[in-house]
Amino acid sequence: MHDSQPRTITPDALPEVIIRYLTAHHAHDTATALKAFTDDATAIDDGTTYQGIAAIERWLDxxxxxxxxxxxxxxxxxxxxxxxxxxxxxEGNFPGGTIDLHYRFTLRDGLIERLVIEP
Structure with missing residues (x-):
């Protein structure tokens, strides 16, 4: 049976491409963040799906x-x-003011193929 239970790792043990994406996203560096995704990547945030680089770029901006x-x-x-x-x-000026979000990454060939952001 395949063991698919997540195991806790230290944040610095995340793959380089995820750290690069998160750093760029937090710095509002859309061009660098986009380079972390596959051409056919999907991002899902707040229940909305963004398919492909152009849609992901609009979402990041x-x-x-x-x-x-x-x-x-x-x-x-x-x-x-x-x-x-x-x-x-x-923590910020969005509805509710604070939230814990899970960024769920699926990688392919060293790039992000899928990103789902959810509470």
Whole structure:
């Protein structure tokens, strides 16, 4: 039986491409963040699906300016060789003011194929 239970890892043990994406996203560096994705990548945030690089670029540009917030990486998990979760704590001027979000990454060929952001 395949063991798909996530195991806790240190945040600095996340794959380089995930750390590069998170760093660029937090710095509102859309061009660098986009380079972490496959051409056919999917991102899902707040229940909306963004398919492909052009849609992901529009989402990143919009999300960078929609609210002002601080974000802290508080934990990380690895499910298997291609699936990782980075947990972030956000505080800002969005509805509710604070939230913990799970960034669920699926990797392919060293790039992000799928990103799902959810509480």
């Amino acid at each position: 919009r999300s960078a300016t929609e609210f002002t917030y601080t974000i802290h990486l508080t934990g990380a998990q690895q499910t298997d060789a291609t699936r990782y979760t980075a947990t972030h704590h956000l």
